[in-house]
Amino acid sequence: MNGKDAPQLRPYPQHPPKSLDALSAKLIGNGLAGVNQELLECRIGQxxxxxxxxxxxxxxxxxxxxxxxxxxxxxxxxQFQDIWDRYLFDQELRMLVFDGIVTIEIYLKSFLAHELSVFGGEFGYMTREGLPGLSYDAHLACLSSLRSSFTKSNLPYLRHFRNTYSDPLPPYWMIVGCLSYGTLKENFYQGAPDHIKRKLATQLHIFNPNPNPDVRGDAKILSNWLETIRQARNMTAHHDRFWNESSIRIAPKLPKHRSGSHAKGWWGNDWDIFRKSSGPAAFLTMENYLLSQIDGPAWRKKFISLMSKYPQIPKSDMGFPDGWEMSPLWCVDDPSH
Structure with missing residues (x-):
């Protein structure tokens, strides 16, 4: 964008700070009902x-x-209670989303630590051959990031390793314990050879149309899903409003629709009801799909229970179409059926 095309920015308009009682009086004076000024002050302060x-x-x-x-x-x-219910629902939803992401993250750490150590040895990440998906510069950055995480970690087993062994870094199954989701994804997942990515996709029932079992796992969709999980993880960890988030950052790539003789048994067609939806519904369905492969129906039951607890929340604002609960992705324990 050149200087001529740059938007004309203006100073932020002045908003002198107001007291809590002035803010609450303003809202009540503008038609907010079902709440007294004292409680509203408390909620605004909270x-x-x-x-x-x-x-x-x-x-x-x-x-x-x-x-x-x-x-x-x-x-x-x-009514203020309607507003407060949305806030409480969003808070509980974020906690549940994050709880599911933790389960996925731990699974990824376990899978990648095992598969990469089998592929390149327990210290395979020390060489580029052990992480062939990384460029020379990316591998150097990887080692720098791992050293930083390892040095700063206070995990007991990593402290013991530092105090006992001469190796500069620990084996895969130890170092994953101190890695953030982003570091794990950027270095170990991105650096993994294609066959490990495809194996992970296959185990999570993320398929492409190729019947060959060696290449059936769709690593492109998996990579996209892992990135949307990273975005959602940051949102939930930083308490961003989630329940009606409409940006594409948490919109997962969906498997393509297939028709005719190719449609039979194709898992991608189950996603058709979410192809035009906005809001977090597709992400939540994707999260449920992955967790169903990893941990069975436990997370889905918690999610359905949460939705039932707040029937007044407009599901369409979340991107859920009518009858979503009965779709194959939500109404069975094993969505791959």
Whole structure:
């Protein structure tokens, strides 16, 4: 973008800080019902006015019929409890999403540590041959990152390794314990040979149309899913609003639709109801799909229970179509059927 095309930026408009009682009085004065000023002050102090605004924004009046922008006052009949329920639901949803990601992350660490050590030896990552998917510079960066993580770690077994052995770094099955999800994905998954990536995809029932079992795992979709998980992990860890997130950063790539004689038994067609949806529904379905392969139906049961706990939450805002619970991806314990 050259200077002529650059957007004309303007200073942020002045918003002098207001007291909690002034902020709560402003909201109540603009039609927020079902709450007294004392409780509203407490909630604003607990969560923050700006953060809570993301949950009451849909309840504001439209600026105009043509514009999607909204502003005070609230729509007539807006109850604070409806706003607070969305906040509580989002909080519980983030915790559940993160809990599922932890299960996936631990599985990835276990799988990659085992497969890469079998492929290149327990210290195989010390050479580029052990991580053929990395360039020369990327491998150097990998070693630097691993040394930093290892040196800073206070895990008992890593402290014991540092104090006992002369090796500069520990074997795969130890070092994965101190790696962040991003470091694991960027170095060990990205650096793994293609056959290990395809094996991981196959074990997670992520398939391409090729019937050859040696290449059936779809590493392209798997790589995309692992990246969307990284994005969602960051969102949930940093408490970003999640329940109606509509950006593509957590939109997983879906397997292509197949028709005719090729459609029979094709797992990709089960995803058809999510191809045009926005919101986190496709991500949540993908997370459930992976967890079903790793840990059975445990996470799905928790998710269904959470959705049942908050029936007032608009599922369409999450991207869920009518009847989603009965789709093959949600109504069976083994979505690969």
């Amino acid at each position: 969560v923050g006015y700006f953060r809570l605004k993301g949950y009451w924004y849909p309840f504001l009046t439209s600026v105009s019929e043509e514009s999607a922008k909204r502003s005070l006052p609230f729509r007539q009949g807006t």
